Amino acid sequence: MKSPDRRKKPVRSTPRRTFLAGATLTVTGLAGCLGGENGSGGTAGTTGGDGVDDEIDDEYEYVTSDGTSWDDLPPLEGELEIYSGRTEDQILPLIDEIESRYDDFEVGTRFESNEALISLIDEEGGNSPADLLYTQDSGSLGALKEMGRTVELTTDVLETVPENWRDPDGTWAGVSGRVMSVLYNTDTYDADDLPVDIFEYARDDRFEDDMAWRVDSGSFLSFVRAMMIEHGEETTREFIEDMDASGITNHEGGSTTPEAVAAGEVSIGFTNHYYGGRTLDDQPDAPMAVHFTENDLGSLFNVSGLAVLDSSDEQELARNFVRHFLSTEGQEFFVETNREYAVIPGVEYGFDAIPPIDDIDYPDFDLNQLADVEPAVDLLRAVGYR
Amino acid sequence: METETGDSADDGSAVRDARPLGLTMLSGAIAAAVVFPLTWLLLRAAEVDAERAFGIVVRQRNLEITLNSLTLMGSVTLLSILIGVPLAVLTVQTDLPYRRFWTIVIALPLAIPSYIGAFAFVSVFRPRGIVQSWLEPFGVTELPSIYGLHGAILIITLYTYPYVFITTRAALKSFDTSLLDAAVTLKHTRWDAFKRVTVPQIWPAVTAGALLVALYAVSDFGTPAFLQAEVFTRQIYLEHRSLGGAHYAAFLSLQLVAITMVIIALESRISGNETLYTGRTAKHDSKPFKLGRWKWPAMAACGLLGFVTLVLPILIYTQWLFTVETDRAGTFDFELIYALNSIGVAGAAAIVATLLALPVAYLAARHHSPLAWLFERATYIGFAVPGIVIGLALVFFGANYGGIFYQSIPILVFAYVVRFMPQSVGSTRTSVLQVDPKLTEASRTLGRGAANTFRTVTLPLIAPGLAAGAALVFLTTMKELPATLLLRPTGFETLVTRIWAAESAAVYGQAAIPALILILVSGLSMVIILRQEDL
Numbered sequence: 001m002k003s004p005d006r007r008k009k010p011v012r013s014t015p016r017r018t019f020l021a022g023a024t025l026t027v028t029g030l031a032g033c034l035g036g037e038n039g040s041g042g043t044a045g046t047t048g049g050d051g052v053d054d055e056i057d058d059e060y061e062y063v064t065s066d067g068t069s070w071d072d073l074p075p076l077e078g079e080l081e082i083y084s085g086r087t088e089d090q091i092l093p094l095i096d097e098i099e100s101r102y103d104d105f106e107v108g109t110r111f112e113s114n115e116a117l118i119s120l121i122d123e124e125g126g127n128s129p130a131d132l133l134y135t136q137d138s139g140s141l142g143a144l145k146e147m148g149r150t151v152e153l154t155t156d157v158l159e160t161v162p163e164n165w166r167d168p169d170g171t172w173a174g175v176s177g178r179v180m181s182v183l184y185n186t187d188t189y190d191a192d193d194l195p196v197d198i199f200e201y202a203r204d205d206r207f208e209d210d211m212a213w214r215v216d217s218g219s220f221l222s223f224v225r226a227m228m229i230e231h232g233e234e235t236t237r238e239f240i241e242d243m244d245a246s247g248i249t250n251h252e253g254g255s256t257t258p259e260a261v262a263a264g265e266v267s268i269g270f271t272n273h274y275y276g277g278r279t280l281d282d283q284p285d286a287p288m289a290v291h292f293t294e295n296d297l298g299s300l301f302n303v304s305g306l307a308v309l310d311s312s313d314e315q316e317l318a319r320n321f322v323r324h325f326l327s328t329e330g331q332e333f334f335v336e337t338n339r340e341y342a343v344i345p346g347v348e349y350g351f352d353a354i355p356p357i358d359d360i361d362y363p364d365f366d367l368n369q370l371a372d373v374e375p376a377v378d379l380l381r382a383v384g385y386r
Numbered sequence: 387m388e389t390e391t392g393d394s395a396d397d398g399s400a401v402r403d404a405r406p407l408g409l410t411m412l413s414g415a416i417a418a419a420v421v422f423p424l425t426w427l428l429l430r431a432a433e434v435d436a437e438r439a440f441g442i443v444v445r446q447r448n449l450e451i452t453l454n455s456l457t458l459m460g461s462v463t464l465l466s467i468l469i470g471v472p473l474a475v476l477t478v479q480t481d482l483p484y485r486r487f488w489t490i491v492i493a494l495p496l497a498i499p500s501y502i503g504a505f506a507f508v509s510v511f512r513p514r515g516i517v518q519s520w521l522e523p524f525g526v527t528e529l530p531s532i533y534g535l536h537g538a539i540l541i542i543t544l545y546t547y548p549y550v551f552i553t554t555r556a557a558l559k560s561f562d563t564s565l566l567d568a569a570v571t572l573k574h575t576r577w578d579a580f581k582r583v584t585v586p587q588i589w590p591a592v593t594a595g596a597l598l599v600a601l602y603a604v605s606d607f608g609t610p611a612f613l614q615a616e617v618f619t620r621q622i623y624l625e626h627r628s629l630g631g632a633h634y635a636a637f638l639s640l641q642l643v644a645i646t647m648v649i650i651a652l653e654s655r656i657s658g659n660e661t662l663y664t665g666r667t668a669k670h671d672s673k674p675f676k677l678g679r680w681k682w683p684a685m686a687a688c689g690l691l692g693f694v695t696l697v698l699p700i701l702i703y704t705q706w707l708f709t710v711e712t713d714r715a716g717t718f719d720f721e722l723i724y725a726l727n728s729i730g731v732a733g734a735a736a737i738v739a740t741l742l743a744l745p746v747a748y749l750a751a752r753h754h755s756p757l758a759w760l761f762e763r764a765t766y767i768g769f770a771v772p773g774i775v776i777g778l779a780l781v782f783f784g785a786n787y788g789g790i791f792y793q794s795i796p797i798l799v800f801a802y803v804v805r806f807m808p809q810s811v812g813s814t815r816t817s818v819l820q821v822d823p824k825l826t827e828a829s830r831t832l833g834r835g836a837a838n839t840f841r842t843v844t845l846p847l848i849a850p851g852l853a854a855g856a857a858l859v860f861l862t863t864m865k866e867l868p869a870t871l872l873l874r875p876t877g878f879e880t881l882v883t884r885i886w887a888a889e890s891a892a893v894y895g896q897a898a899i900p901a902l903i904l905i906l907v908s909g910l911s912m913v914i915i916l917r918q919e920d921l
Contacts, residue, residue: 081876089718089891108876111887116774119626120872123778124785129793129876216624252611377631381447 062156067328067346070098076105076324078317083121085114085135085218086304087254094333098324114140114218121149121309131312132321134175134304137218138165139225141172141307142371150307154319160326161343165303167368174303175325176334177341179362180223181273182291182298183258188267194291198298201268202242209247212260213270215385216252218373219302225376227297229369233379240383250385255279262286270298273354277339280353290354294361301362302370303343406753410761413746417761420742420768420804424643426779430636442637452641454535455604455617458542459649462603463596465543469691470550471592475584476684478558481674483681488688489555493916495695496548497908499865499882501608502901504541505889506699508532508612538615544695546602550595552915553816556854557591558584560820576675593657594812600649601770601808604642607868618642619772623868626774639775646770650763700905707898718888718896721879725903728880731795731870732863735802736856739810742803743855747814752823765811768804776801777872784873793875801869806862810855817851818844857915864908881907 063073076098084091088111099107112120114135121128121144135141144150150171158170165174182201184194188210201207214220227236249266251257257269258279264287269276276290292299306325308318324330331347334340341349341357349356431439442448476482477489495503510517511532531537565587569579607619614620622638625631677684743765750762768776780801784792791797821844829839867882874883881900888897 087891088887089893110876111890112871115631116626116872119632119778120781122632123782124792127785127792250614252614384447 062154063160063323063326064156065160065344065346067331067344068323068326070101070324070327070329073323073327074320076102076317076320078104078314079106079108080131080314080318080321081108081110081129082132082134083117083130084109084111085117085133085140087111090338091134093337094325094330097333098321098330118143118147122147124311126311128309128311130309131314131318133307133309135218135307136304137222137302137370138172138174138305138367139222139370139373140218141167141305142368143373144307144309145169145171146371149310151310151312151315153308153322157319157322157326164364164366165301165343166305172305172307173322173326174305174343174367175322175330176304176338177343177357178219178272178274178302178304179292179341179357179360180219180298180300180302181271181276182293183261183269183271183276183288184291185261185264185267185287186289187264187287191289191291194268196292196294198293198296199239201298202239202246207246207268210266211243211246211268211270212249212251212257212266213243214252214254214257215250215380217254219272221373221376221380222302222370223297223300224379225370225373226300226365228375228379230297230363230365233375237379237383240380240385244383244385258288262288272302274339277351277354281339292355292360292362295363297363297365299360299362300365301357302367304340406749406755406758409745409749410753410755410757413749413758413761416742416746417764420807421764423776423779423783423801423804424767424771426782427636427639427643427775429782430632431640434633434637438633439637442634443641448638448641451616451618451621451638452645454615455642456645458535458539458610458615458617459600459604461539462543462546463600465539466547466550466599467592467596469543469547470595471554471588473688474551474554474558474588475580476688478555479675480677480684481681482677482684482688484685488685489916490913491688491692491696492551493548494692494909494912495545496552497861497912498545498695498699498905499608500542500545500606501612501867502703502885502905503545503695503699504609504612506702507537507541509702510698533614535615535617537613538610538617541609541613542603542606544691546599549598549602550592552854553591553595553598553812554588556816557588590657591816593653594816597650597653597766598769598809598812600653601646601766604646605770605772607772607774622772623774626778635775639771643767643771646767649770650766654759654763700902703898703901706895707902718884718891718893720884720896720899720903724879724881724884724900725907727878728864728882728904729907731799731802731880732860734795734799735806735863736810736860738799739803739807739859740814740852740856743807743810743814744852747811748818750811751815751818762811762815766808769806769808771805773801773805773866773868773870774872776804777869780869781872793873795875795878798870798873798875801873802859802863802866805866805869806859809858809862810852813851813855813858814848817848820851821847854915857911860911861908861915864904864911 062068082095088109092109095107095109099105108129110117110130114137117130117133117135118140121130121133124130133141133144141150145167152170153173155170157173158166161173161175165177166172182194184191195201195204201211224236224240227239231239249260251260254271254275255278257271258275260266261269261276262279262283273290273292276288280286280288306322308315308322312318326344328347331342331344335342335347335349335351339351339354434442473492477485477492482488532540565583566579569583570576574582604617605619607623609615610617610620611623618638618641622635622642625635625638746762746765749758780797781792784797788797825847826839826843829843830836834842865882867886870880870883871886874880881904884900885897885904888894888900
């Protein structure tokens, strides 16, 4: 492995504390989303949480989609335990910054893969020490909801996040966005040479033995599951088998693929856009750029998101913590440090190497359909990927 | 309870141990405690309906994984014997120059976690890695792939053969070389003498080391995952890491446990259970075999092995240490507490494992009863079960029935004991076998009680074995990752959790410091192991 060359200038979120301090009082009811009629318990098909709406304190000043400063949020007090499916370099600086703002607030964090954490929560049962689950994709949050282990978030939080990027039952909210992308080596291809249809990559002889993707991530499962929902199992199976037949390299680990493309090991790599962005942050001169397919699953939009656990005894504190992620400073962190997209329009995407989300023709896909990824797991088993 | 069989039963004086009942019950309780977490697998497997379970077990893929795992285990074991035994002979019975130095070099790879070795290997040998770039001017555009089962076999062998090397060495050192001299005098060739005299004497030690290699190979996760070899552990991890895969993982784990039990039972058949009283009375004054000109190729082979297994990974990590600079690494700064935590839990695990291993190993060595055999063999199962399985099992029992102990150090240490105790059991049992029962009989005849005899006669004699076992447990605990991740208290960071965090964030330079410190600390404990046999 080529040793990573990292000469990056410091990039840190720069909180604009005074931002829109007065414009934060948008209070909108969203009662329709907060039906508490759903049963609890671990059976499949359970939607919604444990019906604790009455505990939700709606008296606070809320976060809004225009951007709300941390200064305008209620202070956090107490202890929270967060299980995080994202690696600590991607999220701990934000958690640390929030923690350090308040004297009487402490956060414990455990990092593992989304799925390992869900197994963990499942084995722990009602005694789970976790208050919040933060995951890399909506599918894992949907799975937690299916297990009956989530509770509703506050109305303002749900109002702030676009409808497609949160649970309609209000049990989880996306806090940062990412799009599947085609990374390509610019020594080998121009953007114009590249197909805008994901299926073309499996058919085109030019790409034989010259592609790589990451197969061990939740995003990959989501991608496969989404394709099964849109195009059926047969087409999806053929697609994966064709990709395999064309000699695509299966990688594990998020940065492996972009680094392989940057190093010229392969010319085409499929990953979430921000892995490309981060590699370009580290190696600005790398012969690599980001390309997107048009209106198909090759540019599937997904979110990292937060859910509050039903077993938490700090549910109100946990909900307020979610607000901090969705405020201006939190969203700026995702953009400036991780190169992800903000989920609120109030924070812009200012990174030259990758277009803003509005310029990308991503498909209109309901992320809640990705809660049950088991069919995708079965399919991958069947084609010998697992 | 009919536990008293064999020689001590018909020995009227009953001086060896008059009351094995208490010891048997204690051993049984210890064996039950370390096997107990595996009942979790049965709980999970029982949740699957029969038809689906059948489909899971009989499918083609399952067969492939089983075959791959057996191939991995068999090949690594065989190769380890082929490397470990000759090197042990070389460093004990020949006049190889700088024997002490080479002994340390050859044993030291055990101190390096195989995933660290795998990581370095992949950097160097991967299709377009360092070696390929050296060969580029000579027209080599691509190297044969290191990925796959063959790569995993190679790397796991390079980091586990020392188990065979160490146990074989110990046997060679304590065996009576006058027998060998006699054989040579009787006009046997050296090779004949080796086959007829040495091999039977060291065979139990070789198989004991080989068993540890086999079980380690089949339970190792990092290396197969890294090299994409499709074996049980990787599959079990993948299943646990995909939603809804827990049931399938439970079935895979049960298959793995079943295979393991066969291996464990087989090993005791193959190795026999003979007593090796020769122990400390062996003569070491026999003349070493003269290598002559062969000493050069012999030293070259040792040097090459040392370069590949030790120097290479250390160079790679050191290189990362100096080349990598990123602001994102802020959360990965090294703190001394990581090393102290590692040493603390590994030390605790070593002490607890040694204490628990003692009664089990003593009973098995002194009383040839079926129960003693069963209890001793039962403690080996945990060594073959992937850490994630032990981890999740103890998450389940800990969170639901463990009260305040959940996510605490005691449960973490218990997990290590379940995983690594057999190393201590094996080493202790061998050392008890080497104590001539006549010594303890004499002590009892002279009026000392059983406890007093054990303390004043047996314990000093087996102390080196206990220490070597403890050091092995310490070493493997230092390397353990999956159970540590699941069971540690929140915020409790060790060297391996920091290596893991840095590597999962792809900031390899930040993995370098904890990795190098891990190698250093483990290397020191390796030296302790070797000192036990008076290097």
